Amino acid sequence: MNRISEAAPAVRLAAVQEKAREAISQHATLPKIEIGIATCGIAAGALETRSAFEQALSEFNIKAYIHPVGCIGHCYAEPLVKIHHPDSGFPPIFYHEVHPGKARMLVKQFLGGGDPCFEHIYGAAQTNDLIPSVSEFARFNREVRVVMENCGRINPEDLFEYIAAGGYKGLVSAMEMPPEEVIRKINESGLRGRGGAGFPAGIKWRMARDAPGTGKIVICNADEGDPGAYMDRTILESNPHQVLEGMAICAHAIGAQKGYIYVRAEYPLAVRIITRAISQAKESGLLGNTILGSALTFDIEVFQGSGAFVCGEETALIQSMEGYRGMPRCRPPYPVEKGFDDRPTVINNVKTLASAPAILMKGPEWYRSVGTEGSPGTAIFSVVGDVVHSGLVEIPMGITLRELIFDICGGIPKKKKFKAVQIGGPSGGCLPERFLDTPIDFDSLKQAGAMMGSGGMVVMDEDACIVDVARFFIDFTQNESCGKCTFCRIGTRHMLDILKRITEGKGKEEDLMLLQRLGEDIRDGSLCGLGKTAPNPVLTSLRYFKEEYDAHILEGRCPGLWCRHLIAYYIDLDKCARGCDVCVGCCPTDAVFTTSTRKKGIDQERCVKCGECMTACPPDYNAVKKVSPAHLAPVIPRPAGSPGEH
Amino acid sequence: MAGPDMDMVEIVINGKNISVKAGRPLLETCLSNGIYIPNLCHVEGMTSPPASCRLCFIEVEGIPAPVPSCVTTVEPGMVVSTDTAAVRKLQRTALKLLLSVHDIDCRNCPVNRKCPLQQIARFLKIGLKSAPFETRLKKDLLDDRHPFFNYYPNRCVLCGRCVYLCHRKNGYPKISFAGRGFGAFIRIDLPLPDDAVSCHECRECATSCPVAALRLK
Numbered sequence: 001m002n003r004i005s006e007a008a009p010a011v012r013l014a015a016v017q018e019k020a021r022e023a024i025s026q027h028a029t030l031p032k033i034e035i036g037i038a039t040c041g042i043a044a045g046a047l048e049t050r051s052a053f054e055q056a057l058s059e060f061n062i063k064a065y066i067h068p069v070g071c072i073g074h075c076y077a078e079p080l081v082k083i084h085h086p087d088s089g090f091p092p093i094f095y096h097e098v099h100p101g102k103a104r105m106l107v108k109q110f111l112g113g114g115d116p117c118f119e120h121i122y123g124a125a126q127t128n129d130l131i132p133s134v135s136e137f138a139r140f141n142r143e144v145r146v147v148m149e150n151c152g153r154i155n156p157e158d159l160f161e162y163i164a165a166g167g168y169k170g171l172v173s174a175m176e177m178p179p180e181e182v183i184r185k186i187n188e189s190g191l192r193g194r195g196g197a198g199f200p201a202g203i204k205w206r207m208a209r210d211a212p213g214t215g216k217i218v219i220c221n222a223d224e225g226d227p228g229a230y231m232d233r234t235i236l237e238s239n240p241h242q243v244l245e246g247m248a249i250c251a252h253a254i255g256a257q258k259g260y261i262y263v264r265a266e267y268p269l270a271v272r273i274i275t276r277a278i279s280q281a282k283e284s285g286l287l288g289n290t291i292l293g294s295a296l297t298f299d300i301e302v303f304q305g306s307g308a309f310v311c312g313e314e315t316a317l318i319q320s321m322e323g324y325r326g327m328p329r330c331r332p333p334y335p336v337e338k339g340f341d342d343r344p345t346v347i348n349n350v351k352t353l354a355s356a357p358a359i360l361m362k363g364p365e366w367y368r369s370v371g372t373e374g375s376p377g378t379a380i381f382s383v384v385g386d387v388v389h390s391g392l393v394e395i396p397m398g399i400t401l402r403e404l405i406f407d408i409c410g411g412i413p414k415k416k417k418f419k420a421v422q423i424g425g426p427s428g429g430c431l432p433e434r435f436l437d438t439p440i441d442f443d444s445l446k447q448a449g450a451m452m453g454s455g456g457m458v459v460m461d462e463d464a465c466i467v468d469v470a471r472f473f474i475d476f477t478q479n480e481s482c483g484k485c486t487f488c489r490i491g492t493r494h495m496l497d498i499l500k501r502i503t504e505g506k507g508k509e510e511d512l513m514l515l516q517r518l519g520e521d522i523r524d525g526s527l528c529g530l531g532k533t534a535p536n537p538v539l540t541s542l543r544y545f546k547e548e549y550d551a552h553i554l555e556g557r558c559p560g561l562w563c564r565h566l567i568a569y570y571i572d573l574d575k576c577a578r579g580c581d582v583c584v585g586c587c588p589t590d591a592v593f594t595t596s597t598r599k600k601g602i603d604q605e606r607c608v609k610c611g612e613c614m615t616a617c618p619p620d621y622n623a624v625k626k627v628s629p630a631h632l633a634p635v636i637p638r639p640a641g642s643p644g645e646h
Numbered sequence: 647m648a649g650p651d652m653d654m655v656e657i658v659i660n661g662k663n664i665s666v667k668a669g670r671p672l673l674e675t676c677l678s679n680g681i682y683i684p685n686l687c688h689v690e691g692m693t694s695p696p697a698s699c700r701l702c703f704i705e706v707e708g709i710p711a712p713v714p715s716c717v718t719t720v721e722p723g724m725v726v727s728t729d730t731a732a733v734r735k736l737q738r739t740a741l742k743l744l745l746s747v748h749d750i751d752c753r754n755c756p757v758n759r760k761c762p763l764q765q766i767a768r769f770l771k772i773g774l775k776s777a778p779f780e781t782r783l784k785k786d787l788l789d790d791r792h793p794f795f796n797y798y799p800n801r802c803v804l805c806g807r808c809v810y811l812c813h814r815k816n817g818y819p820k821i822s823f824a825g826r827g828f829g830a831f832i833r834i835d836l837p838l839p840d841d842a843v844s845c846h847e848c849r850e851c852a853t854s855c856p857v858a859a860l861r862l863k
Contacts, residue, residue: 308826325822325823327823329694329696329697330694330695330696330697330717478827478828479826479827480826481826481827481828481830482823482830483804483823483825483826483827483828483829484696484698484804484806484823484830485697485698485699485700486698486699486700486701486740486743486744486803486804487700487739487740487743489804489827489828489830490743490744490746490747490782490828491739491743492827492828493782493827493828494743494746494779494780494782497780497782510778514778517739518739518779521735521736521739521740524711524712524732524736525700525703525712525736525739525740526700527697527698527700
């Protein structure tokens with residue numbers, strides 16, 4: 001390659017950048033309404049909000065540009081809208097939970113009348129003298145965004161917006177270097193695989209480059225399946241081009257010409273957006289033959305998986321792509337030697353690939369400056385469960401769980417106490433309060449017994465039952481086990497049976513030893529990563545929450561007041577209000593009766609413990625109580641001859 | 647993986663020096679040298695063994711945990727043990743798990759006394775009982791939808807020999823794994839292409855089934 005052709009990609013990209021600038025400048029003068037329309041936004045009603053804005057704009061005859069963007073990660077505030085009305089003198093302003101009524105009001109008063117409706121403001125997008133800026137909130141200022149930098153800022157369906165935000169510059173820098181140099185940079189950056197195991201990406205790329213064979217392949221693993229995790233989906237829906245760019249960089253580095261994105265069919269919006277992004281990138285010469293006028297040829301196809309959790313395991317993923325049943329096989333040979341179609345294949349997670357452009361653009365030293373020595377860069381978590389500011393958070397590696405859960409995500413709602421955090425989904429572990437000061441990085445979490453996983457984090461308050469949580473995850477893995485190997489197929493089923501028994505109050509003392517031993521054998525004996533890690537939720541909870549298991553087995557008591565067989569509802573007669581009938585009407589089994597003093601009681605034999613009465617009882621009375629073990633509920637006699645008596 | 651270019655190398659198995667072919671799976675190597683290792687899913691000469699029954703564990707010096715011997719190949723100088731405590735622990739659990747979903751009715755079973763489960767249980771010195779695990783049998787006792795053979799889900803150990811041998815003989819499998827988790831089974835009523843080899847002439851699956859889960863009608 002001579003010097004002139006080396007410069008070609010940068011020149012070609014500059015031409016596309018020019019086009020992008022032109023396209024974007026068309027809307028530059030109008031007020032801008034940004035609405036987050038990824039799956040989470042849509043679920044919260046973002047599409048209705050958008051039509052309400054459109055309707056109101058035409059009704060009040062106001063001109064504004066509605067800018068659909070991806071997800072910024074603040075799920076608790078969806079539908080989240082940012083309005084920039086330069087003529088009003090206000091900076092761009094975020095509004096949270098903008099439902100159609102609020103949308104109409106904002107058009108009328110802010111865009112029409114210049115009043116930004118202070119009481120509805122979430123925060124300003126920039127620091128200013130008029131309105132507190134969101135950058136003062138920990139949820140914004142403690143995040144460091146590498147992968148999600150442009151998520152929720154650009155229209156994911158418009159290549160030009162990504163280009164205008166500096167997109168594809170990383171690819172151009174990569175193309176200006178020999179492949180070995182790219183691999184060296186990735187290696188130096190210390191980037192570790194974000195799929196969960198944390199294998200160094202540079203080493204994987206190097207092995208694929210060195211592997212003999214032609215037709216090498218890059219696969220982006222977007223088969224995200226942990227309950228409560230949705231990082232990969234959001235990235236694909238909010239900034240697909242960054243993933244494509246990362247794949248192209250990898251292709252250049254390892255010498256691949258073909259790439260696949262393995263995404264589950266249950267992510268229809270992600271499939272649509274990524275497919276569209278691929279065709280746009282091809283039209284602009286950023287993918288396909290002779291990328292940006294160079295000798296690099298790389299094409300990407302979307303492969304829709306059928307949603308089997310185990311297909312996120314790389315060998316099962318390959319089997320599934322080859323048309324076989326998604327069952328893992330023994331490694332070695334590793335996919336980098338013999339992968340899809342027996343060709344050397346790099347399989348990287350969405351977040352790993354999406355980190356590559358920034359590393360190429362800003363350099364490995366910069367990447368290493370974020371995060372810790374052993375785990376450089378950022379981690380993306382979907383923090384869900386009993387936490388105030390749930391959603392996607394991108395944080396530098398090394399901050400503690402406490403900082404993430406309490407400082408950034410606002411802690412536990414309703415003044416309840418923290419009980420546990422489950423990290424890494426069904427493969428991860430449950431950590432108690434004393435681990436809150438554990439730094440978040442691959443090695444520390446593993447040491448604590450959990451794992452980084454791909455980024456699912458479920459926070460649980462004092463009302464959670466750890467045994468039931470373990471049961472839930474084992475139920476999940478048992479359902480998702482491919483059934484190939486003995487330990488995972490049958491072993492997890494026995495674990496599930498034992499856990500069910502315990503949550504029903506039928507546990508035996510020796511069950512805990514059996515769970516422990518069986519769990520260890522499943523861990524040591526299973527074929528693939530899914531099976532080896534399946535017992536983790538049980539093993540960690542046995543280690544850290546043994547007293548909860550003991551309470552279930554020895555006392556018939558569920559400390560979280562959760563397990564239906566071990567609790568009872570009763571009505572506190574001191575608090576119950578005479579004449580109030582709310583709980584009677586909502587009881588599906590006529591278990592609530594009126595006492596001789598015109599207060600209420602619950603017939604324990606009829607009660608199915610649905611908890612409706614507790615929800616219905618007005619907070620001023622708060623008379624319905626839960627208790628465990630069930631026999632502690634005071635017995636209130638049903639008056640003879642009362643309705644429903646049997 | 648047998649080939650003419652394979653060299654003979656010296657390895658140590660259970661303390662004895664043995665000269666064996668390099669590159670051959672240790673399971674086959676041990677079996678042909680008279681060292682028994684429990685196994686169910688392996689078929690001699692497989693190029694990529696499924697390693698699914700999880701019985702053929704061995705320990706190799708330098709590798710911290712037991713590994714399946716069907717996918718571990720002979721390398722010069724290896725020191726192999728087939729009977730360590732860790733190996734036996736995993737093997738016993740695996741067999742008990744298999745027995746816990748197996749209809750243990752040996753007296754009325756066509757392969758009584760020829761059954762590998764009986765053989766392995768005797769070898770591992772455990773009874774034909776699943777305790778401490780409770781027996782969990784499937785509801786369906788018989789699948790008779792295939793014209794030539796019957797399938798007994800509660801006998802099946804899902805070793806996959808039938809699927810493998812059918813595939814090897816016919817170029818594609820006419821039966822397959824189906825279902826997930828505990829509910830996984832061998833599906834015998836797959837829709838087949840028109841040129842499907844007639845099962846009537848083949849019967850490889852039924853004759854290869856070690857536990858009489860597939861029986862000719």
